[in-house]
Amino acid sequence: MRIKTDNGNDIIIAHRANGGAVIEQGQSHILLNRTELHLFVGALNDFTREYQPPPRLQRFVGGVEQF
Structure with missing residues (x-):
C-alpha cells in the first residue's frame, strides 16, 4: 500500500514474511x-474512533470552497 504525501516521501506499508509489516518513508x-x-x-x-471533527458549514463561490 502506498500513501501519497505532499513532500514527495510517500509512505509505504508492506507485508513481511513473519506475518508482520514494514512501514517506510524515505530512509x-x-x-x-x-x-x-x-x-x-x-x-x-x-484513535480514529475517538476523533470527532467539529461540524462546519461549507460555502462555495464559483465552484471553489471558501474558508
Missing part, C-alpha cells in the same frame, strides 16, 4: 512483527 523504516502489528492497528482504530 526510515518501522518493522513490526504480527503481535506488534495487531497492537498498532488496535491503537489506530481507537
